[in-house]
Amino acid sequence: MLFRLVRERLRRYRSWILLLILLQLIGVIASLYLPSLNAAIIDKGLSRGDTDFIWHTGGTMLIVSLVQVIASAGATYVGARTATGFGRDSRAEIFDKVAHFSGREVNMFGAPSLITRSTNDVQQVQMLVLMGCTIVVTAPIMMGGGIVMALREDVGLSWLMVVAVPILAGAIGMIVVRMVPGFRIVQKQLDAVNRVLREQLMGVRVIRAFVREPYETSRFTDSNAVLTEASRKVMRLTGAMFPIVMLVMNASTIAVLWFGGHRVGDGEMQVGALTAYMTYLIQILMSVMMATFMVMMVPRASVAAERIQEVLETDTSVKPPSQPATVDQLRGVVELDNVSMQYPGADLPVLCNVSLRAEPGQTVAIIGSTGSGKSTLISLIARLFDATGGRVLIDGANVQDLDPEVLWGHLGIVPQKPYLFTGTVASNLRYGNPDATDDELWEALEVAQGRDFVEKMDGGLEAAIAQGGTNVSGGQRQRLCIARALVARPTIYLFDDSFSALDLATDARLRQALKPYVREATVFIVGQRVSTIADADQIIVLDDGLVVGAGTHEELMETCETYQEIVASQDGQEEAA
Structure with a gap:
C-alpha cells in the first residue's frame, strides 16, 4: 500500500528524481574515493617523505571533498523539493476527494479522522519520502562500494563485515516487525484525541453552562493517557535501535583495530590501508544506520498510507452520471x-x-415532529x-x-445549522455569486432583515466574521446565511428550519419581504412554528416519515389531526396569526 501510494504520486517528479540519483551517485563516489587518497598519503607520502606527492594528493582530496559537498547539498535540495511536492499533491488530492463526499462518507470517517489523515498521516509519508530521497540511493551504493573498496585494501579482515552487517540488520528487523501494530494503535488513538478535542472546542459553551469542565478535562486526560502509553511503547522500541547500532559500530571499530593491528605488526598490512579499511567499514555500517532511520519510519508511514489510501479509494455515494442529462x-x-x-x-x-x-412561484412548507424526516427530504432534493x-x-x-455541479448551481440552501466562513460579511454573502455588487448585497441583507445590524458593525460589509460566525449571534448568523442564499438568485430555495432563531416579529417581516424577491423561484421551507409556514401554497405534514397531510393551512385545519395537534401545541390562533 505504501509503495503504491508513493510510486503513483512521484511519477510527475521523474526528472527531479533522476537528477537526485545523479547527484547522490556523484557524492557517494567522492566519499568512497577519499579514504583511498588518505591511505596513499600515509603509505606513500609520509613514509617516503615525498612532499610533492602529499601536496598533489592533498589537492585532489580537496577537490573531491568540494565535489562531494556540492553534490550532497544539491541532492538535499532536490530531495526536499520532491518530498514537499509529494505532500502538497497528497493533501490536495485528499481535499478534493473529501470535497466530493456525500454526508454518508463524511459521517463514516468522521471529521476528526479526515483532518488527521490529510495532515498528520500525509506528513508521516512525506517524511518517509524525504528520508527515502536522501537515503534510498546513497545507502546501497555506499554499502556496495564500501565492501568493494574495503576488499581492495585487505581481504583478510573481510570476515568482520560478514559478521557485523547481518547482526545489525537482523536486530533492526526484529524491532521493526513489532513496531507496525504499535503505530497503527497510535494513529487510531490520535483520531480519538482529535475527536474529543474538537467536541470540546465546539461545545465549550455547553460545557461551561453545565459546569462540566472537570468531567471534560478527565475525559481528555484519559484519551490523552491512552495515546501517551501507546506512543511510549513504540518509542521504547525506537529507542532500542540506536544503542544496538552504536554497539555494533563501536564493536566493529575495536575489532578492526585489534585484528588489523596484528596484521600491521606482522607486515601483512600497511597503516594507511588499515585506516582506509576502518573508514570503509564505518561507511558500510553508516549506510546500514541510515537505512535504519528510514526503516524506523516505514511502520508508521505504512499505517498512514493505508489510512490515506482508504480515503482516496472510497467513492462517493452521490456519483455523477456517466452521461448527464442535457x-x-x-x-x-x-x-x-x-x-x-x-x-x-x-x-x-x-x-x-x-x-x-412544486412549481416555480410556489412555496411548499414541510412541518412535523422532531425526527419525522423533514431535513432528510430537503437533503434528497439537493442530492x-x-x-x-x-x-x-x-x-x-x-x-x-x-x-x-449543474444541480447545485441552481439551488440556494440555508442549512439547519447556519455556518459562516472566516472572512468578511461581503466575502460570505458573495459565496454563491462572486460577481455580486455591493448594492445587491445590501438588497439581500434588507430582505433577510440583516441590514440594520450589519450597518452597525465596524466596517459594514467589510466587517470581520470569525470561523463559523461565532462573533455574531445565532439570529444574525441565520439572517446572514439567508442573505447569502438570496444573493445567489437560485432557481430553487431550500430553507431548512432557517427561521428558528428569529423572533416572531422579525420572522414575519422577513417572510413578507421574501415573497416578492423569490416570486419566480420554487421555495421549500422546513419549519417548526406554524406562523412561519401558515401562508405557504402547500403544507406537507410528516409523521414518522409518512405524509399524513397535504394542503393549505385552512384545509389542514379541517382534515389533518396531526396538524391540528401541532397548532394546538403552539397555542392555536395566536401562534398561527
Whole structure:
C-alpha cells in the first residue's frame, strides 16, 4: 500500500528524481574515493617523505571533498523539493476527494479522522519520502562500494563485515516487525484525541453552562493517557535501535583495530590501508544506520498510507452520471415520486413513499415532529444523499441523471445549522455569486432583515466574521446565511428550519419581504412554528416519515389531526396569526 501510494504520486517528479540519483551517485563516489587518497598519503607520502606527492594528493582530496559537498547539498535540495511536492499533491488530492463526499462518507470517517489523515498521516509519508530521497540511493551504493573498496585494501579482515552487517540488520528487523501494530494503535488513538478535542472546542459553551469542565478535562486526560502509553511503547522500541547500532559500530571499530593491528605488526598490512579499511567499514555500517532511520519510519508511514489510501479509494455515494442529462436552464419544477430513504445500518426508513410536486412561484412548507424526516427530504432534493426508493425529479429529470455541479448551481440552501466562513460579511454573502455588487448585497441583507445590524458593525460589509460566525449571534448568523442564499438568485430555495432563531416579529417581516424577491423561484421551507409556514401554497405534514397531510393551512385545519395537534401545541390562533 505504501509503495503504491508513493510510486503513483512521484511519477510527475521523474526528472527531479533522476537528477537526485545523479547527484547522490556523484557524492557517494567522492566519499568512497577519499579514504583511498588518505591511505596513499600515509603509505606513500609520509613514509617516503615525498612532499610533492602529499601536496598533489592533498589537492585532489580537496577537490573531491568540494565535489562531494556540492553534490550532497544539491541532492538535499532536490530531495526536499520532491518530498514537499509529494505532500502538497497528497493533501490536495485528499481535499478534493473529501470535497466530493456525500454526508454518508463524511459521517463514516468522521471529521476528526479526515483532518488527521490529510495532515498528520500525509506528513508521516512525506517524511518517509524525504528520508527515502536522501537515503534510498546513497545507502546501497555506499554499502556496495564500501565492501568493494574495503576488499581492495585487505581481504583478510573481510570476515568482520560478514559478521557485523547481518547482526545489525537482523536486530533492526526484529524491532521493526513489532513496531507496525504499535503505530497503527497510535494513529487510531490520535483520531480519538482529535475527536474529543474538537467536541470540546465546539461545545465549550455547553460545557461551561453545565459546569462540566472537570468531567471534560478527565475525559481528555484519559484519551490523552491512552495515546501517551501507546506512543511510549513504540518509542521504547525506537529507542532500542540506536544503542544496538552504536554497539555494533563501536564493536566493529575495536575489532578492526585489534585484528588489523596484528596484521600491521606482522607486515601483512600497511597503516594507511588499515585506516582506509576502518573508514570503509564505518561507511558500510553508516549506510546500514541510515537505512535504519528510514526503516524506523516505514511502520508508521505504512499505517498512514493505508489510512490515506482508504480515503482516496472510497467513492462517493452521490456519483455523477456517466452521461448527464442535457439541461440549459432549470425551471425549478420539483417532484418526489414515492420517495423512500433509509440510512445505512438503520432498522427503519426515515421517509416512506413521499410524493409531492412544486412549481416555480410556489412555496411548499414541510412541518412535523422532531425526527419525522423533514431535513432528510430537503437533503434528497439537493442530492446530498440519494434516495433508496422512488425518484426525485427536477423539470422531469431524475436528479441522479443531472450533473451535480449543474444541480447545485441552481439551488440556494440555508442549512439547519447556519455556518459562516472566516472572512468578511461581503466575502460570505458573495459565496454563491462572486460577481455580486455591493448594492445587491445590501438588497439581500434588507430582505433577510440583516441590514440594520450589519450597518452597525465596524466596517459594514467589510466587517470581520470569525470561523463559523461565532462573533455574531445565532439570529444574525441565520439572517446572514439567508442573505447569502438570496444573493445567489437560485432557481430553487431550500430553507431548512432557517427561521428558528428569529423572533416572531422579525420572522414575519422577513417572510413578507421574501415573497416578492423569490416570486419566480420554487421555495421549500422546513419549519417548526406554524406562523412561519401558515401562508405557504402547500403544507406537507410528516409523521414518522409518512405524509399524513397535504394542503393549505385552512384545509389542514379541517382534515389533518396531526396538524391540528401541532397548532394546538403552539397555542392555536395566536401562534398561527
